[in-house]
Amino acid sequence: MPSTQMNEKERVDGAAAAESQKNLRESEPLVEGPKGSPARKWIVVLVILAVVGAAVWKIRRNTAEQTGVQMMMAAQADRPTPVQVSSVQQKTMPIFLTALGTVTAYNTVTIKSRVDGQLMQVPVREGQAVRQGQVLAEIDPKPYQAALEQAQGQLVKDQANAVNARAEAARYEALLSAGVVSKESQQAQASTAGQAEGSIASDRAAIEAAKVNLGYTKIFSPINGVVGLRQVDAGNIVHAADTNGLLVVTQLQPIAVIFTLPEDQLPEVLKKSRAGDKLVVEAYDRAAATHLASGSLLTVDNQIDTTTGTVKAKAVFENKDGALFPNQFVNVRLILQEKRNAVVIPASALQTGTQGNFVYLLKQGQPPADPLAKKDADGPVIELPENKTNYYVMAQTVNVELTEGTQVILSGGVKPGDQIVVDGQEKLKNGSKVFPRTAPVKAGDGTTAELGMTSTTGQPS
Incomplete structure (x- = not known):
C-alpha cells in the first residue's frame, strides 16, 4: 500500500x-x-x-524640406515687384474735340484737251510735282498753225478789197455832187465799202480764234500740284469732247481735311470762330497714336445733316512734309482752349476700385508697421539688403477732371513731381514693396485732353 x-x-x-x-x-x-x-x-x-x-x-x-519651401516662399513674398513709374507733371493742356476726318486735295484738276488732234507728247512723269504754268501735254499744232495763216491771208485780201471799195465810194460821192450818177448808185457803192470793212473785222476775229486754238495745242498746269496716273499715251487722237482727261493734277500743299462735328458742339465752335479766334486742328493717324500735321479750321458748312445730326467742317494744313495724302483716314482734334498749370498723369496710371479712382504712389523706405527684418512663424529671419534704397507703394485716391486716351488731368490727390506707377499694378496692393524703373516717354503724351473719365482695373487693398 x-x-x-x-x-x-x-x-x-x-x-x-x-x-x-x-x-x-x-x-x-x-x-x-x-x-x-x-x-x-x-x-x-x-x-x-x-x-x-x-x-x-x-x-x-520632411521638416527640413518644409522649412526650405517656407523660406523660399517667404523670400519670394518679400522680394520687391518690378514696376515702371512716371512723374506727375504740371503743364499747359489743350482741351479739344475729337472727330473722324478724310483728307481731301485742296484743288483737283482733270487735264483735258480743248482741241481735237494727235497727242504729240506728255513731257511730265506720273507722280511728278509740277508748277502752275508748266507744260503738261502737246497736241499736233500744224492744222491750227495753218488755220491761223489762212485767216491772216484772208485779212490781207479783204483789206485790199476794202481800200478799193473806199476809193470807189469816194469817187461816186463826187460824181453824185456833179449830178453824173444817181443817188442809188452812190449808196450802193458806199454799202460795198462798208461790207469790205466788215470782212476785215471778221478776218481779225478769225485770226484771234486761230491763235487761241493754236495755243490750246499746248496744255499748261493751272495749279501747283502732283501729276497722277496718265490716262492717254502720246500718239493717240484726242478730242475736246472726250469724257476722260489726259491726266489729273492734285494740289497737296496746302491740303484739306473734311470732318464732322456733333450739332451740340457747333455753338461753341462758331462762337470762337466768329470772334476771330484761330482754332487749331491736329491730324493723327488711324490709330490716333501718331501726330501727322497741325493746321487751322477753315470753315463750317452752312447746314446740319438731319440724318446724322452732324455738321461738316473743313480744316487746311500746309502739309510741307507730305504727311497727309488725299482720301487718307485721320483722327481730328479741334482744340477749343488751353488749361494752364494742369496736373497731368498718364492714363495708364489711373486705377479704379471701390473707393473710386486712385493711383499707386511711390514711397521710399519700408511700408508702415513693417519691421526692418521680417520673420516667418516657422522660419529664420530674412535680412533686407544693406546699402540699398527700399521702395513701396501706397494707394492714393485722386479726383479726375479731364481725360483723353493717354493723359488725365487731375484736380486733387497728387502734386507735381510725385512718382506714380504706370505699369505693373496688377501685382500690387497697398504697401507692396517695389523695384521702380522709369517708364519711357511716349510720343504725343501730354499734348491734349478732352472731357471724360478713364477707368482701368485694379483695387487698392
Whole structure:
C-alpha cells in the first residue's frame, strides 16, 4: 500500500514537471539560436532601434524640406515687384474735340484737251510735282498753225478789197455832187465799202480764234500740284469732247481735311470762330497714336445733316512734309482752349476700385508697421539688403477732371513731381514693396485732353 501511494505521487509530480516545461517553451521568443543565449535579446533591441532611427530620419527630412519651401516662399513674398513709374507733371493742356476726318486735295484738276488732234507728247512723269504754268501735254499744232495763216491771208485780201471799195465810194460821192450818177448808185457803192470793212473785222476775229486754238495745242498746269496716273499715251487722237482727261493734277500743299462735328458742339465752335479766334486742328493717324500735321479750321458748312445730326467742317494744313495724302483716314482734334498749370498723369496710371479712382504712389523706405527684418512663424529671419534704397507703394485716391486716351488731368490727390506707377499694378496692393524703373516717354503724351473719365482695373487693398 505504501508502495502504491509512492508510485502515484511520482506520476503526478512527473506530469506537473512536464506541463511546466511546456509552458516555459511557449513563453520564449521565436528566435533561433542556442537555448537561453543573450544574442536573441540583442537582435530584438537592434531591430527596434533601426525602426525608430528610420522614422526619426524621415520626420527630420520632411521638416527640413518644409522649412526650405517656407523660406523660399517667404523670400519670394518679400522680394520687391518690378514696376515702371512716371512723374506727375504740371503743364499747359489743350482741351479739344475729337472727330473722324478724310483728307481731301485742296484743288483737283482733270487735264483735258480743248482741241481735237494727235497727242504729240506728255513731257511730265506720273507722280511728278509740277508748277502752275508748266507744260503738261502737246497736241499736233500744224492744222491750227495753218488755220491761223489762212485767216491772216484772208485779212490781207479783204483789206485790199476794202481800200478799193473806199476809193470807189469816194469817187461816186463826187460824181453824185456833179449830178453824173444817181443817188442809188452812190449808196450802193458806199454799202460795198462798208461790207469790205466788215470782212476785215471778221478776218481779225478769225485770226484771234486761230491763235487761241493754236495755243490750246499746248496744255499748261493751272495749279501747283502732283501729276497722277496718265490716262492717254502720246500718239493717240484726242478730242475736246472726250469724257476722260489726259491726266489729273492734285494740289497737296496746302491740303484739306473734311470732318464732322456733333450739332451740340457747333455753338461753341462758331462762337470762337466768329470772334476771330484761330482754332487749331491736329491730324493723327488711324490709330490716333501718331501726330501727322497741325493746321487751322477753315470753315463750317452752312447746314446740319438731319440724318446724322452732324455738321461738316473743313480744316487746311500746309502739309510741307507730305504727311497727309488725299482720301487718307485721320483722327481730328479741334482744340477749343488751353488749361494752364494742369496736373497731368498718364492714363495708364489711373486705377479704379471701390473707393473710386486712385493711383499707386511711390514711397521710399519700408511700408508702415513693417519691421526692418521680417520673420516667418516657422522660419529664420530674412535680412533686407544693406546699402540699398527700399521702395513701396501706397494707394492714393485722386479726383479726375479731364481725360483723353493717354493723359488725365487731375484736380486733387497728387502734386507735381510725385512718382506714380504706370505699369505693373496688377501685382500690387497697398504697401507692396517695389523695384521702380522709369517708364519711357511716349510720343504725343501730354499734348491734349478732352472731357471724360478713364477707368482701368485694379483695387487698392
